[in-house]
Amino acid sequence: VTGVQTCALPIYDTAAAQALRRGLDFARRDFALGDTDSESAVAIFTRKLGDALGRSGDFAEAEGALREGLALTTHGSVEWARLQGALGRVLWTRGRSSEGLKAIDSATTVAARLGNHGLVSELLAARAEVESRAGDHPAAAQSLEQADARLRDALRVAGASEGLRRQRAEVLVRLAQSRRLAGLDGEKPLAEARALADALNLGR
Secondary structure, three states, rough: OOOOHHHHHHHHHHHHHHHHHHHHHHHHHHHHHHOOOHHHHEEEHHHHHHHHHOOOOOOOHHHHHHHHHHHHHHOOHEOOOOOOOOHHHHHHHHOOOOHHHHHHHHHHHHHHHOHHHHHHHHHHHHHHHHHOOOOOHHHHHHHHHHHHHHHHHHHHHOOOOOOHHHHHHHHHHHHHHHHHHOOOHHHHHHHHHHHHHHOOOOOO
C-alpha cells in the first residue's frame, strides 16, 4: 500500500460511513413504523457502520453506533451476536480489554446456544485476534483450535459447504501462525490449510 493509498483509506471509510448512516436512517424509520422485517436491516447497517467508523479511527462513534444497534436488535438473535462481537473488538481497541473480551464471549455463548457453528467460529477467531494483538499467542492458538473444531462440526452437519471450507482454511492459516508465535509446531494446520486451498482452487 502506497502513502497515497494509505491516506485515501480513511477518506473512503468516511464516505462509506456516510452512505451507511443514510441506509441505517431509512431502516430505523421503517422499524419505528412497525416493519419488524427491518430489524435485520438495522442490525446489518449498524454493524457495517461500526466497521467503517472503526477503520477510519473513530472508535467512540463506532461504539455508540453498535450500542444503539444492540438496543434495537432482539437479544439472543444471530444479528445481536454479530453486533456484540463487533462491539467487543471496538472496546478492546479503545483499551477496555476485559470488557471487550467479555462482550465477545457473551456473543459466542449466544451463537453456541443457537447452534450456529460458523458464527461461533467467527467469534472465537475474533477473540484470537484480540489475544494475538495483546501478545498472548498461546491463548490465541487455543481460541483458533476451538474455532476450527466448531467448523469441523459445521461441515459434518452442512456437508461440503464451500463457504465453510474457505472459512476453515483461513482459520487454519491463522492457527499455524499463532502456534509458531507461541513456540509450537504449526506445520499440521498449515498442511491442512494448503490441502483445503488446493481443493478449492484458491490462489489460482
